[in-house]
Amino acid sequence: MPLTLLPDLGDLLRLHPQFNSGTVVELLRHLRANGVGGAEVLWASGPDPDHPLRDALPAARFTVRELPGSGADAGADHAQLVSFLEQYPQGRARLREAAQAEQAFVAILTAPLTAPRALSAEVLAAARDYHAALRAALGEGPGTHWRARRLEEVAAALAPVEDGLVLVPLDDLPDLLERLPGARLPDLTGFEPGETSRLRALADRAWQLREDDDLAALLDALERETGDTVTPKAELEAAAAGVYLAVGDLDSARALLERAAHALTDEVPRSLPGLVLARLGQVRDAQGDRELAERTYRAVLALNYVPQVAREAAEAGLREPFRLEGLGPAPQGPASPG
Incomplete structure (x- = not known):
């Protein structure tokens, strides 16, 4: 079976009645019942120790295995660039453009979400547009290279893995699917939150x-x-x-x-x-x-x-x-x- 990439919303899971950490647990159980994956979930999401799934997955008897590329220092270059740009009028204008792109994407993620909606072509296209807008606003450099490095680390760690369930930030799904030709999104046929x-x-x-x-x-x-x-x-x-x-x-x-x-x-x-x-x-x-x-x-x-x-x-x-x-x-x- 190929790798299956699951979308993670981080803290936003707490906001969605139909797509929360309990929903993710049920989706994992559904996939396992249909022969996809097992009791282990590969974690390629953020480093937040208070992430809701760091409670829910172990409580549901899923083992979490950390992957490279989700370390707390991943955005250090980005933070440094922001500090630099804030010192100049042109730099502040670029940061405003980046903030507008982020607000537009956040509006999509905070609107009512279900698992099918999160994996829809519209939402995945919005993720691509968001990162394209960031690159246009900040340029190719420290503001964007940190994410490219993180994605390459995750892809390299997953390349030798023939099957399994991988939890990744929703906005990383399009890029990881390109880097991992054998990976796929979960089949939601027959899945209903319970x-x-x-x-x-x-x-x-x-x-x-x-x-x-x-x-x-x-x-x-x-x-x-x-x-x-x-x-x-x-x-x-x-x-x-x-x-x-x-x-x-x-x-x-x-x-x-x-x-x-x-x-x-x-x-x-x-x-x-x-x-x-x-x-x-x-x-x-x-x-x-x-x-x-x-x-x-x-x-x-x-x-x-x-x-x-x-x-x-x-x-x-x-x-x-x-x-x-x-x-x-x-x-x-x-x-x-x-």
């Missing part, structure tokens, strides 16, 4: 509260579900606690967070313990239980892995007590688990 995708969408939505949300309906949905391996019950309880906290019901928020904390095991997604304990520390602080709050913050910092937003919340909580009026987005948004 319960894993639906639960993940519910949790992602709950971690990102909006002013116009129907909080009662959201709480009802969260409390009704039993969870699964990708989105366990402990996460649904923690997300519900965030809703209670948003309306100032500290007792209900604390009860749910303490229950979620007691349910934490080595089997839950790796972001969840840090997020649950950081928020629990804040709730204990807000109730005046400072000593226990400090112990909870220290427990966060003692974990082997802590999402950045949870680490920052714990460190801030140790510096000064958390107050309800200081409630920020943590642990909502980009650092919510899965």
Whole structure:
């Protein structure tokens, strides 16, 4: 079987109810059931340690193998060029052109997406146009060569691989398909998102509260579900606690967070313990239980892995007590688990 390249949206997976990290898990299961790939996924996406699939894939019993070309230093030349161009009027004009191209592509990626839509000719053409616009704005040089080098590293690592499933940034798909003639996009025939995708969408939505949300309906949905391996019950309880906290019901928020904390095991997604304990520390602080709050913050910092937003919340909580009026987005948004 040839290599199969799967599109990755990075943090944007948290925004799409029909194409989230749970959907990717279900797509992988669908492909495996049809004889494509196995339990290993080759990772050629970004280096972000808080990427939602770094939770979801291991939780779903997929092994992730890193490939070259996704290192954190890949864009160093690009960052250096931006710093240089910002010093000159012509350079700033070029950066504005590049920013406009990026905004146009982001608008496509943030519009409602499904897996078929992400792999459509229209979206892949938009990815090509985006990078062509960047080259036109920044010129062939440090602003674009870093990406070419990264793509060559990924292609070289994949060239000897005869079959497998590879996760790559969506905008890299057209270029990698050209560099890897034997690779293909996944066959979505018969694929439909299921319960894993639906639960993940519910949790992602709950971690990102909006002013116009129907909080009662959201709480009802969260409390009704039993969870699964990708989105366990402990996460649904923690997300519900965030809703209670948003309306100032500290007792209900604390009860749910303490229950979620007691349910934490080595089997839950790796972001969840840090997020649950950081928020629990804040709730204990807000109730005046400072000593226990400090112990909870220290427990966060003692974990082997802590999402950045949870680490920052714990460190801030140790510096000064958390107050309800200081409630920020943590642990909502980009650092919510899965």
